[in-house]
Amino acid sequence: MTSPLSETTLRESLRRVLAPGIGRSVVDLGMIQSIQTPSGGGVELGVRLPTPAYPLKNELSAALSAGIAQAFPQAGPVSVDYTWEVAGNETGGAIGLRVKNVIAVGSGKGGVGKSTMSASLAVGLKLAGARVGVMDADIYGPSIPHLFGVTGRPAIVEETGPDGKIIQRMDPIVANGVKIMSMGFLVGADDPVIVRGPILHRTIEQFLRMTAWGELDYLIIDLPPGTGDIALTLSQLLGLTGAIVVCTPQQLALLDAVKAINMFRKVKIPVLGLIENMSGEIFGRGGAQKKAAEMGVPFLGEVPIEAKIREYGDAGDIFGAFAAGSPAREALRNVCGQAALQIAKSLLETPKMPSLEIL
Ligand SMILES: Nc1ncnc2c1ncn2[C@@H]1O[C@H](COP(=O)(O)OP(=O)(O)O)[C@@H](O)[C@H]1O
Ligand SMILES: [Mg+2]
Incomplete structure (x- = not known):
């Protein structure tokens, strides 16, 4: 019946x-x-x-x-x-951002492939069809422009704000549809209005506010290593969807990853997951997955140590790492898919935190 x-x-x-x-x-x-x-x-x-x-x-x-x-x-x-349709909660409204999800990518220490993974996340999401931007917040070691093979000075554009006032903003530089903003575009620039000096959090805030990002599904932020203060600045400015932590399988890097996870938790930024980069023969593998399970953090996958990844990055062709025939393609796509899944999932689990008051 x-x-x-x-x-x-x-x-x-x-x-x-x-x-x-x-x-x-x-x-x-x-x-x-x-x-x-x-x-x-x-x-x-x-x-x-x-x-x-x-x-x-x-x-x-x-x-x-x-x-x-x-x-x-x-x-x-x-x-x-x-x-x-990308789920999101557009928490950047207070500073004029129309971005559904802002994702910070961090690590405890440098050299683990944080920028390479930030760029790869952007590429993977873009290739899937999403509207994507990358903000290079690694002010002192900007490498995002190099990975995408772009240079130049952002054009200043005038936009009309909600109150009818004219606002000056910088156009991001676009690489294959990914919108990019980086200190790398501005260093040496003689325009003192844009960057008033090495005041880190002020610069980050200006990057967020002054870039004409337009509407985005995902804005990926490549944080500097060991990023307590910048993470805090970001969480004060907008409701981050969460952070992704990159580490290598080495014990030392794993300990740093634990510190990074604890740091994000301390400033109440949800940890979306852990990526094990450069896994393979030399450093071993699997350590991050175990550590992620121990800490109750989603594991987003392993990316093998692969000379081709470095070559694509060095050549300014990070898109190439996703092309047919690239040995890292499947691993990178898997990580992007898992990250996208955790982003979507976290929106259901964590009621969005309103931006904190600036302390
Ligand atoms: N999976 C990988 N296999 C091989 N080389 C990699 C891999 N990931 C990153 N690299 C290389 O390691 C170096 C550091 O990567 P980078 O992304 O700049 O690290 P970070 O931003 O953490 O300092 C770069 O030369 C990069 O090309
Ligand atoms: Mg870097």
Whole structure:
């Protein structure tokens, strides 16, 4: 005795299907946009993903089919049509940012591949279709422009603010659709209005406020190593979606990663996950995954130590690391997918913190 096949009964049957990697009902998540039962038989679903980089699409399709088949063995084949809209909470409103998710990438120490991973996250999300920016907050060691192979001086543009006043902003420099702002574009510049000196948090604030980012799904911030004060500045300015910590498998770097995780926790920035970079023969592997589990932090994956990654970065072609034939492609795409998943998931779990008052 089965109930008749209708949009309502099908939706009811999908209520029990959990979105893989997120663990919540696809119906409760608002993912089911449309349900159709064409006269020729079968079921057509319109499903909206919370990120274009959702890494478990095949698993989701299978779970949706299974959910329907279980309730309605007579339903016939299920086809799924995917769309996406990045979930976010636009917490940068107070400083005029129209960015759905601001993600800080940090590490306890330098040289672990933090900038390479920041750039790779941006590239992976961009290639998936999202609108992405990268802010190079490593004021004293800016390497983002080099990784993307861009140079130049940002143009000053005039925008009309909400109060009708004219605001001057800097246009980010764009590399293959990724919007970039870095001190690397400004050093040597003689325009004292833009950067008033080595006052770190003031500079970060100006970068956020004065860059004409436009609307973005993800803004990735490459933090300087050992970044307590900058993380605090950021969390005072806007509600960060969270931080991603990069480490290498070496014990020493792992200890630094623990410090970085604790530091983010102390300033109440959710830790979205840990990436083990340069895993492989020389340094070993797997240490970060174990450490992440111990600390209750999602593990976003391993990126092997691979000369090609350094070569692409050195050549200013970080996009090349994602091209067909690049040996690191799958590992990098996996990390990006896992990061996108954790970003989407964290929005469901942590009620967004309003920006703290400036102390
Ligand atoms: N997975 C990797 N395999 C090989 N070389 C890497 C890898 N990740 C980063 N590198 C290289 O290591 C060096 C440091 O990386 P970088 O991203 O600048 O680190 P950080 O920003 O933490 O100082 C760079 O030369 C970079 O090309
Ligand atoms: Mg760096």
